[in-house]
Amino acid sequence: MKKFDIIIIGGGHNGLVAASYLSKKNKKVLVIEKNENVGGLAEYANNLNCISPIITKELNINAANTNNTNHIISLEDHQNHTVLEDNNGKLSFIKTNADEHDQKNFLSIINNYKIFSKTLGSFMFKKPPRVKSGNKADILQLISMGWKVRKLGKKNMRELLRVIGLNIADDLEDNLSNNNLMGLLSHEAVLGTNLGPRSPGSILTLLYKQAINNNVFNFKNIEVADYINQLEESCNKNSVEIIKSTEVKKILTQDNSVTGVQLNNEEIFESTCVISNSDPKTTYLNLLGAEILDTDFIRRTKNFRSKGNVAKLELVFENDININGVANNMYGKFIYAPNIKYIEHAFNANKYNKYSENPCLEFYVNKNILSANVYYVPYLANSNHQENEIIKKCISILSKFITDMKISKEKLITPNAMEVKYNVAGGHWHHGDLEIDQLLMMRPFYGSAQYSTPINGLYLCSAGTHPGGGLTGINGINAAKKVIGDLK
Numbered sequence: 001m002k003k004f005d006i007i008i009i010g011g012g013h014n015g016l017v018a019a020s021y022l023s024k025k026n027k028k029v030l031v032i033e034k035n036e037n038v039g040g041l042a043e044y045a046n047n048l049n050c051i052s053p054i055i056t057k058e059l060n061i062n063a064a065n066t067n068n069t070n071h072i073i074s075l076e077d078h079q080n081h082t083v084l085e086d087n088n089g090k091l092s093f094i095k096t097n098a099d100e101h102d103q104k105n106f107l108s109i110i111n112n113y114k115i116f117s118k119t120l121g122s123f124m125f126k127k128p129p130r131v132k133s134g135n136k137a138d139i140l141q142l143i144s145m146g147w148k149v150r151k152l153g154k155k156n157m158r159e160l161l162r163v164i165g166l167n168i169a170d171d172l173e174d175n176l177s178n179n180n181l182m183g184l185l186s187h188e189a190v191l192g193t194n195l196g197p198r199s200p201g202s203i204l205t206l207l208y209k210q211a212i213n214n215n216v217f218n219f220k221n222i223e224v225a226d227y228i229n230q231l232e233e234s235c236n237k238n239s240v241e242i243i244k245s246t247e248v249k250k251i252l253t254q255d256n257s258v259t260g261v262q263l264n265n266e267e268i269f270e271s272t273c274v275i276s277n278s279d280p281k282t283t284y285l286n287l288l289g290a291e292i293l294d295t296d297f298i299r300r301t302k303n304f305r306s307k308g309n310v311a312k313l314e315l316v317f318e319n320d321i322n323i324n325g326v327a328n329n330m331y332g333k334f335i336y337a338p339n340i341k342y343i344e345h346a347f348n349a350n351k352y353n354k355y356s357e358n359p360c361l362e363f364y365v366n367k368n369i370l371s372a373n374v375y376y377v378p379y380l381a382n383s384n385h386q387e388n389e390i391i392k393k394c395i396s397i398l399s400k401f402i403t404d405m406k407i408s409k410e411k412l413i414t415p416n417a418m419e420v421k422y423n424v425a426g427g428h429w430h431h432g433d434l435e436i437d438q439l440l441m442m443r444p445f446y447g448s449a450q451y452s453t454p455i456n457g458l459y460l461c462s463a464g465t466h467p468g469g470g471l472t473g474i475n476g477i478n479a480a481k482k483v484i485g486d487l488k
């Protein structure tokens, strides 16, 4: 039986980050990945908007932006698209049908949110404190968090506390009149969440993303696949053993402590430390087993909300793609979420586990390939998706903007398919909703925060932990640091 200092279940980007970091600390690390390639859900990501500079520095990853200018193109049915340019974080309008007053207000809303997201940003990269631990480090961290909010000044602090529970639609309607601009910001607030523009907390999700990404529209022109390759190379260089196409069936324990893992082929690897890159629900209910956890903990696990609702659409065209009304040399992302009402209608269907007649799209174009996030396409617990119907709806929307569409290949990956391939409960972008009761020291839930679990030697490092999903790597590095701290 082979023995390792640390076994990591899953070679998603967070698993790889944790593995590379731990092996650099002279630990013998094994990563076991179910699929033939590592990277996990990163397969569906188009951009690395939120890769943490801590990761690039500590693991020596080259994430230099090859293109400092990005475009954000918010599509409008009458071809009056809004085109914004993001030049190293500085946002300006290239083209829009919004009047000057709205343009000014749009930029000032983003700047005002930036003040709050900067404060939140200082909480994002660290392990969140335990509220009642009495531990000196936790108390100091809590005081520091409180001080950072207080430092905003009376007016801004009050405003932060006011907007944090509000819905984005109300704030935008108070300050803007242009539908396209309101649709664009609402889209940024709700993509990947289980919220609509009128759901309370949808400003918080925007602030949260802005805090992690360092900007609302910040995204880097780097191949996601290149980032994953660099992470894998970093693991290989540091002698991490990676076994692919192999699934862990069970986390083994004795007397409430981890002893190793058992694979689907019954093989056993021993270790007194296991880190799960699988989501919290799957880790506790499937890999560990409810029988060794107490009833209240199981209730909290089951109540963790993780219904995914974003599908991935991939279309290959016979010719290079040109979007009407947009210069074809623009690198950027296209958004079809034309107004608040449209997004809210799409969200209404999602509430009842149906997909909307009119989904929202966020897409990227590379020559003749179009890759889109389609929302809301809810995870279906008891039925199958009609993939062809959804593809037809998307093509019908796209045909408003792309003339002469000759498609040679089409593929839709639903949250159900993502669940099957990557064992992610609900096929959720963040492994669990980003809402106020599932954030920071409450993520994923009470009794399992700060990357630890009720089982000695078992840790979590996936997007289901603080600070949530996206290709930050923060979950992986924080979990690894927690392990090193505990081993000491």
Ligand SMILES: Cc1cc2nc3c(=O)[nH]c(=O)nc-3n(C[C@H](O)[C@H](O)[C@H](O)COP(=O)(O)OP(=O)(O)OC[C@H]3O[C@@H](n4cnc5c(N)ncnc54)[C@H](O)[C@@H]3O)c2cc1C
Pocket (backbone or CB within 6 Å): 009, 010, 011, 012, 013, 014, 015, 032, 033, 034, 035, 038, 039, 040, 041, 042, 043, 044, 045, 046, 047, 048, 049, 050, 246, 247, 248, 249, 277, 278, 287, 310, 311, 312, 373, 418, 421, 422, 423, 424, 427, 428, 429, 430, 431, 461, 462, 463, 464, 468, 469, 470, 471, 472, 475
């Ligand atoms: C459609 C879509 C588009 C997205 N687009 C973006 C984007 O553009 N930018 C961005 O930053 N983020 C994006 N995200 C979010 C981002 O991809 C995820 O949040 C992130 O990849 C999660 O990483 P992870 O390492 O925590 O988990 P995962 O990527 O889920 O990795 C978990 C790994 O564990 C493996 N595993 C699970 N169980 C077992 C087992 N029992 N045995 C062995 N292996 C196991 C899985 O196969 C998987 O490889 C997107 C997500 C989706 C769904």
